[in-house]
Amino acid sequence: MQTKLHPEMNADSRQALAAAKVEEYMATIKDVANDAGVAVGTVSKVLNGQYVSAKNKKKVEESVAKLGYEMNYYARGLRAGYTYTAAVIVPDIRNPFFACLVSSIEKELYQKGYKMFLCQSQKDAEKEAYYLKLACQNRVDGIIGVTFNDSEKQLQEKIPMVMIDRHLENGCCCVSSDNFHGGELAVRRLLAGGSRRLLFVRTGSRLSSETLKRGQGFAAECQRQGVFYATADFGDDTDVYPLGSIEKYLLAHMRDGVLYYDGIYTSTDALALVVLELLRSRGILVPQDVQVIGHDGLKRMNNGPYLLSSIVQPVEEMARVGVRNLLGLIRKEAVEPLTILPVTFAEGGTTRKV
């Protein structure tokens, strides 16, 4: 139990703090009406810019200023049928890609006068479903989500919803980057840097998702170029750590300290860092012996230089389009069901100069 109080906090300030019930400290519209000696409806009209007599308008404005009355936007929204709130659902905000995405979404929502509920599903179907339900119960105007457990299917026809990187068969609005072209681009860059035996490594859910196209683009481009390639999919069971199965795979393809593949493309930057660590721990030089390209375009501390050579997702643009589409759905406008934004390649020290 914590009962000791800081010496600087005297009884009065403590009492004030403790008594600070949200309901109590704000002047209400009734207080304004009482103070001005007018009806509540008159105050409401003034606040909403409707006509009242100049005399009453002045009275109300004076009382508003005197009492420091602030419109309860939430209540106003409820009356209009809107909450000006969006729920954002991601698996884990600690993942730097999601941190960047959520940061950009928050900035976009803020600009549009919207607030953000943040929900972490932690890839837990139950928590995800709980949050989706809660989002509706609390009457958010819409949801932007990166979800993995199909729980959104039950809700997408009930509430405006934009999915990031997940395009459902039944047409829920989705914003993604060009994952397929990302795979192609990686192959071209590895070949340009001199690699001849390419490997694609991925981890993560095998649920239908736009991100699966990274490997598809990789394979298609390898076939087109007639280059030797292999793909290794470690699925969901292998999270980035522990890295046992990836290490085992790489070791099985090494002989006398030389890896059979000389160019590696990974489904995420996080995975690329694991691969880089494994290669370096075996004395394999990057990019001299093996070139490595990740996917996401993460930067050091999310604002420094690129962590490694990578296919860069246009995360700010994804947020911008995602929020724009969500607001469109809320306003009952038709929006593009699937938007695919262009990716780029960024050199980050793990590929040879070309």
Added chain:
Amino acid sequence: MQTKLHPEMNADSRQALAAAKVEEYMATIKDVANDAGVAVGTVSKVLNGQYVSAKNKKKVEESVAKLGYEMNYYARGLRAGYTYTAAVIVPDIRNPFFACLVSSIEKELYQKGYKMFLCQSQKDAEKEAYYLKLACQNRVDGIIGVTFNDSEKQLQEKIPMVMIDRHLENGCCCVSSDNFHGGELAVRRLLAGGSRRLLFVRTGSRLSSETLKRGQGFAAECQRQGVFYATADFGDDTDVYPLGSIEKYLLAHMRDGVLYYDGIYTSTDALALVVLELLRSRGILVPQDVQVIGHDGLKRMNNGPYLLSSIVQPVEEMARVGVRNLLGLIRKEAVEPLTILPVTFAEGGTTRKV
């Protein structure tokens, strides 16, 4: 304008999607009452576990099941004077330390049945003040914040508020880690590894904050140990990037490629990474020539190995205590005004083994 519709989205499903007003799709308590042929008050009593006749109880329960009625927890909260919502304010969620903190806070709030508004102040006094005000207007039960612009002063007596790493004179509840001891610990570890001329480098706001104690602990321990030391404070104007002024400082203290200092402690891991990059670009070996210790204890992708040797903040514990104290304030209990949680040292490759 985006008007093209996905072929898989037929007119019916589009219409259903567009028509999905939040207000419209949920069975209301009135629908349940109508369907059961009882009064709204009777439904309410059943939902709240109060006594009604067995016959009416059965009717209501059947209608609830039939209509898929779900309690509107928000409305229930409003009636009880609570929203079960907390606002969390951080400067930038892309900063990995804040991402970890927010992630932990979300998990704690979720366990307590609370939802989270996430607000990024971006160190913008206006945006910060806007969010604090909005948090009150929307009647959140409380606020957990890492704020920098003193704007919280106007609100802390109006709404339950817990500050992370910021202890205001007037006693707003604060949760912090032992920054002073972190500085001491860094000095001891640098000395144990053989360093003799120590440098503390910091960036960031010079506003009164618990984090200023990192440098104070560093200086105190250097004095106690009788070791040569210097501190360099680059303030707010130098964000981590650009690194011009830090580079200039280090160059001014180098001669023939040797840095005058052989042990560096930085106020954050982000800053340490910049220092490491500068040292390495000048051919200075870490930890052979210079040992470097950061502060925060960040991990690669926030779940891998430590990025570098660092003073580790107990971020999960900070979130746990922060949420516990906030809920205490909401319940009008007395809480510890200042909680300081212990830090630890983690070896991460930039200090010599001892």
